[in-house]
Amino acid sequence: MKVLLTVAISCITLSLCHGACFVQKPKVEMIKGKLVIVHACIDPYDNSKYAPGSKWNTENCLRCSCNNNGEMTCCDRYGGIAVVEGCEAVADPETCMYKFYKTDDPSVPCPWI
Template sequence: MKLLLILAVSSFSLALCHAACFVAPIETEGKEGKPNVCTDVYDAKTYPIGSQWNTAHCKECWCSDNGMVCCDRFGGIAVMEGCISVVDPETCKYKFYKEDDPSTLCTV
């Protein structure tokens, strides 16, 4: 069981590197063996089916009977010519900095 969990977490880590959304299975708790909670892959907190929450990693997640779905809150990839895009972890929005001077914000 632990090996399965390790493989699942590793798979999700790879998915996070390449996709804006990912799906994780729900876990079984209780005597009936029915799936009834989602475990946040970032902080290991559990959430009941029907829950929605934001993670500290700029993800919005939902827990349903079909699994946990988490998507980027900042909306994919952003490009501005001559600038480098960086996700601000406090606002979960892109900030753009000049390529030749990364300490200076780009103006629109």
Template sequence: MIRNGVIVPQVSCIDPYDGSMYPPGSEWNTDHCMKCNCLGGEMECCSRYNGVVGAPEGCEAVVNPETCQYEMYRIDNPSEPCI
């Protein structure tokens, strides 16, 4: 890579979530529902779920770490989904 007329070696990125190393130009999904890119040694990540979700009264929105989607559960019984 050339920056300001100087050849700069491309540097790998280290995933702060699991310590994995990725080469420049890589794109990956983390176990924490993040989508990351390695751009010449600089890493950018954003969430794979859509921001904040409103939950019905008596329910709580929780991100499922396997699907990276919000699920609604009852506040008084977190094992019971809200319908």
């Protein structure tokens, strides 16, 4: 019964966690003495440009989108960290997911996660 309760609490905790997001306002440039809004998004990590309406994943595990005004929104694809007693969450940059390992032996994955 305790195992079932622990699994239920873990599932609820995982579903309530949210990743962090940020919004980057459109870039404004001075062109021929006038301020002009750049209607493209520039990835802050690799400086690549994206057209309005674009969606992409960054190498830093962010999911970004560019709206029609050139405003960029990026959210962490890792999501929140669930606290599991006796386990430690480790971010895996290859899959953009957390893996859980036993706190007392980090080489052993937690079997119930």
